[in-house]
Amino acid sequence: xxxxxxxxxxxxxxxxxxxxxxxxxxxxxxxxxxxxxxxxxxxxxxxxxxxxxxxxxxxxxxxxxxxxxxxxxxxxxxxxxxxxxxxxxxxxxxxxxxxxxxxxxxxxxxxxxxxxxxxxxxxxxxxxxxxxxxxxxxxxxxxxxxxxxxxxxxxxxxxxxxxxxxxxxxxxxxxxxxxxxxxxxxxxxxxxxxxxxxxxxxxxxxxxxxxxxxxxxxxxxxxxxxxxxxxxxxxxxxxxxxxxxxxxxxxxxxxxxxxxxxxxxxxxxxxxxxxxxxxxxxxxxxxxxxxxxxxxxxxxxxxxxxxxxxxxxxxxxxxxxxxxxxxxxxxxxxxxxxxxxxxxxxxxxxxxxxxxxxxxxxxxxxxxxxxxxxxxxxxxxxxxxxxxxxxxxxxxxxxxxxxxxxxxxxxxxxxxxxxxxxxxxxxxxxxxxxxxxxxxxxxxxxxxxxxxxxxxxxxxxxxxxxxx
Numbered sequence: 001x002x003x004x005x006x007x008x009x010x011x012x013x014x015x016x017x018x019x020x021x022x023x024x025x026x027x028x029x030x031x032x033x034x035x036x037x038x039x040x041x042x043x044x045x046x047x048x049x050x051x052x053x054x055x056x057x058x059x060x061x062x063x064x065x066x067x068x069x070x071x072x073x074x075x076x077x078x079x080x081x082x083x084x085x086x087x088x089x090x091x092x093x094x095x096x097x098x099x100x101x102x103x104x105x106x107x108x109x110x111x112x113x114x115x116x117x118x119x120x121x122x123x124x125x126x127x128x129x130x131x132x133x134x135x136x137x138x139x140x141x142x143x144x145x146x147x148x149x150x151x152x153x154x155x156x157x158x159x160x161x162x163x164x165x166x167x168x169x170x171x172x173x174x175x176x177x178x179x180x181x182x183x184x185x186x187x188x189x190x191x192x193x194x195x196x197x198x199x200x201x202x203x204x205x206x207x208x209x210x211x212x213x214x215x216x217x218x219x220x221x222x223x224x225x226x227x228x229x230x231x232x233x234x235x236x237x238x239x240x241x242x243x244x245x246x247x248x249x250x251x252x253x254x255x256x257x258x259x260x261x262x263x264x265x266x267x268x269x270x271x272x273x274x275x276x277x278x279x280x281x282x283x284x285x286x287x288x289x290x291x292x293x294x295x296x297x298x299x300x301x302x303x304x305x306x307x308x309x310x311x312x313x314x315x316x317x318x319x320x321x322x323x324x325x326x327x328x329x330x331x332x333x334x335x336x337x338x339x340x341x342x343x344x345x346x347x348x349x350x351x352x353x354x355x356x357x358x359x360x361x362x363x364x365x366x367x368x369x370x371x372x373x374x375x376x377x378x379x380x381x382x383x384x385x386x387x388x389x390x391x392x393x394x395x396x397x398x399x400x401x402x403x404x405x406x407x408x409x410x411x412x413x414x415x416x417x418x419x420x421x422x423x424x425x426x427x428x429x430x431x432x433x434x435x436x437x438x439x440x441x442x443x444x445x446x447x448x449x450x451x452x453x454x455x456x457x458x459x460x461x462x463x464x465x466x467x468x
Contacts, residue, residue: 005322008315009412012059019045019377026374033454034370034439036379045377046414046422051345052217053099053257053264054410057302061261064305068298073289077297077304081267084304088239088311089216089254090246091269093276095283096293096300100217100255101126103268106282107213107253108134110275111177119167120180121159122146122187124215125387125448127180127253132392136177139167146188147401149339149350154229156191156341157184157222159201168208178211183222183245187383189404190218190343192225195233195245202248214252219245220259220310221344224317239311251275258345260306261411265299320344323409326416330423336430339404346408349426351384354405354433360385362438362458365403368429370455371436372405376425381406387450 020028020043032038036049047054069075082094097103104127112118114135120127121142128138141163145151159181168176181201183193205212223241227233233241246252251270256262268279280290287294295303310316321344328342337353351365358364365384372380384403391398407422429436439455 005319007412007415008313008319009058017045022374025377029370029374033442033456034366035450035453035455036369036373036381037451038454039373039379043377044373044379046418047379048346048407048409048422049379049381051258051408051410052255053262054413055257055261055263056410056412057261057263057306058309058412060309061302061305064301065298068296068301070297072292074291075297075300077300078291081300081304081307084307085267085269088242088307089219089252089269090243091252091271093270093273095268095276095279095290096295097266097268097283097287098294099257099264100215100253100266101130102287102294103253103255103266104130105286106268106279107251108136109282110278111211112136113177116175116177117167117171118178118180119159119164119176121157121182121193122185123388124182124186125389125450127215129389129447137392141167141179142185142188146185146191149189149337149348149353149402149404152340154192154225154341155194155197157182157188157193158197159193161200161204164201164204168210173208173210176208176210178213178250179205180213180215181249182215182217183219184225184344186218186345187387187400188402189339189348190221190345191339191341192222192229192344194230195226195241196230198245198248211250212248214246214249215254216246216252217255217258218345219252220317221321224314224321225344227314237311238314238317242311256303256307259310260303261309262299262303262306265295265303267293317344320409320411323414323416323419327407327409327419327423330419331426334423334427334430336426339402346406348383349380349405349407351403351405354430355436355438357434358436358438360399360403363440363455364438365405366455367436367439367457368405370439371429371432372426375429375432376422378407378422378425381408382450386453389449 028043069077085094108130112134116136119139119141143160145153146156256265283290337350339348351368355364365382388398438458443454
């Protein structure tokens, strides 16, 4: 049997790319304050900043755009979208939103009251902020192995049932509006959650009268890992596994800019009629009427097609994961320290091990992301102390155990030779790692600082260093 997993598609339309010379990349980095989010798209050669909304749509999705019903209320496109969510994810009630952040906002405002605590298997940036803005606080209940980049555990995203029970005992079930389960866990390197763990968490929460909510942004990837790694699922389709996963949850918040191959959109789906009515009402306040949720009819059509497409055959997700593994293996063979095992949407570089001469206060992941861009024009994202932000009560920096740089692969966008180029570029960064200086804030916004902060080098911490 052939070992190569070829693309399950042909390329029909191309977008030109051009790589800036080194001196122009240096100038661009300086203008952007060493923050890859502030680079202009034209300054980037290979863009691995995120897989959110950066996917290539299929010919069927482009065709579906033409069917968009742009009626303000009750558009047929909305009902086709709802049918797709019900079919693939199994939740009866669906509220569309402009993206996942809109769903998080509505969920938090619907369920969280001041003083509440939301346990979850590692925080996500926007999710935690919405929880805090609603008056709640986050409690991490992920297993310890998730914080260890070297651990090879196949389901490092699992919830630690003992930690969860301790949080419930400490605060009481009445102060816990829901348990948030990301599957897979983005901030842990895209690590999946097992079906057994999902089942146990659901059973525990139902016994306590606590809702369980799924972050479903990349749930198709999680279903694929269950098929691949968990006993008893090898013969089941990803579509069937996804439905089984969702059956254990009361609701899900979805950024459809990931698994659904779309460029915009999201939704909040649930089983409870009362929560549905409340979410519909808040949708009108924050997103638009509950039958469009901030989206054009054509976007709802593309989402409906993409949602079905994501599970219509297992080849799509198998190739998606194989691309990530290809890049992971190339970097691993170079000796670059990586989060293990390989996740499904991105390769995560261990910045602490890559830049051991930098303390966490010198923002090693941010410094590494900047250096990677300078060396090859490849854009990546910091996932460390900058992304973690500050404690809402004390103002002190959260100091996560992980300092990672994420190389997220857009779906159906780049070829193997693009990934070879990325690996070669990171090899150059690896060879000059001892000369990469740390960074410090020169501007820090109040919320979600990693998006808009600016930085400058800390030359004194690396006297021989210069971005060279």
